[in-house]
Amino acid sequence: MMLPYNPCQCEEHKKSNKILTPLILQCWQRDNFRRPYNHLYLSRRFFEEKLKRKFNLDDYRKIINYFFEILFNNEPKNITIKILRLNGTPITQTVAHLLRNYLIHNEFIEFLDIGNCNLNENNFYIIADGVYNSKSLKAFNMNRLILNNVCDTIDTERIALIISQLIWKNQLIELHLRNLQLNSYDIKSIAEYIEKQNSILLYLDLGSNSLTQDGIEILFKAIVLSNTLIGLDISHNSIGRNGGEIIAFSLPSTKIKYLNISYNGIDAIGMHLLLSVVKKTIPLKILNIFGNEFNSSTVYTLKRQIEAKTLIAENLDVDVVFDRDKNEFYLTPKIVVPEIIGKYLNKYNQLKHNI
Missing domain, CATH: 3.80.10.10 (Ribonuclease Inhibitor)
Structure with a gap:
């Protein structure tokens, strides 16, 4: 019978204190994403097996920042992503401007998902300008994109x-x-x-x-x-x-x-x-x-x-x-x-x- 995966069961995992660095992410990216960025995927299980410890919020932030760096700091026209799902990913004003620039200059993206991203209205307007001027976008998910709490209007x-x-x-x-x-x-x-x-x-x-x-x-x-x-x-x-x-x-x-x-x-x-x-x-x-x-x-x-x-x-x-x-x-x-x-x-x- 197969037992459920638990990274903390092994003594080696408990003692591990490896820090996730941009260099590690760059090595993983080179190993796994040699082809054009049609699908960017990094599973939590893959992460915990590599670093031999549990995934935490600081790791998540580093991965997101790295993702945005390789996505938006490259020439937009050279990246052929068609579906970009950012659902649940906090989007700052800096990221909103990068995303706007990417949408305007990229001619491949067809679907954008920014639902549940805790945007404020100003950041939404920035992204909306990119959607408005996009030449290829056909599907847009903006479910619950602005609400941070029940008191927001x-x-x-x-x-x-x-x-x-x-x-x-x-x-x-x-x-x-x-x-x-x-x-x-x-x-x-x-x-x-x-x-x-x-x-x-x-x-x-x-x-x-x-x-x-x-x-x-x-x-x-x-x-x-x-x-x-x-x-x-x-x-x-x-x-x-x-x-x-x-x-x-x-x-x-x-x-x-x-x-x-x-x-x-x-x-x-x-x-x-x-x-x-x-x-x-x-x-x-x-x-x-x-x-x-x-x-x-x-x-x-x-x-x-x-x-x-x-x-x-x-x-x-x-x-x-x-x-x-x-x-x-x-x-x-x-x-x-x-x-x-x-x-x-x-x-x-x-x-x-x-x-």
Whole structure:
């Protein structure tokens, strides 16, 4: 039987006090990354096996600083990274300026992830300028990028205006905007650019914001007019029954294949109406609905949709289960974690190559 890896089990590891230096990192980089920097990867286990001690926060800072040095201090056009994930990495003002310069001058990068990076607004504006002027960027993840603690507030109106300009100028096809405190008023400026006929936005994530039925009405009006979006996540908002009804009436006029409306306070009537409009003729394939209200009529409607194969059971975040004691059907949640980040970027590249 294989035992789990534990760097502290060995006596040699406990006594080791080796310090991580730039020279060590440079040697590792030469050994492991001889090819162009398409994939930069350094696992914690690799580190602990080499230095024979546990990984600590100071080591993390040194690795990050070294990474930024080799990435941004080289000629940007000579680095062919297409996907750059900095999720959870603290970004200072210096790094923000380096990243802006890299985005402007590099012609390869297609996806940037700066979610959960504890940015302040000024640093975000610096990076946003790089995204705006990038010639190649197509997907952008900025989930919870500014909040440092629950007391922080964001100028959401200004953030929304910048996002709308990025959609229009940069022709983004995948955009992640979770947990940015965006409200229904902020959606107006974003929707203004989504509804343009030259929009190529395929996926939009607005989960865990402050959207209500008014924001959903504005958003779906834009989606119907542009008719390009195929993936939408608006989970963990507060759209209620009226928001559910707006989605139900608008959905047949869209190309949406993935829809996440979980935890939105939609009552049983709104859910029944929404499920009733799902027909084989509409593109919808993947649906997340748990966290809303359901009654026996709603559950039975969903059961019929599954039996008719209008909806595929594997593509739902709930299971329909029969309770023999109560002689009725009810819903149970199941864990569905689709790999969304980067998915629509890959789809766009496939479509582009097939043309």
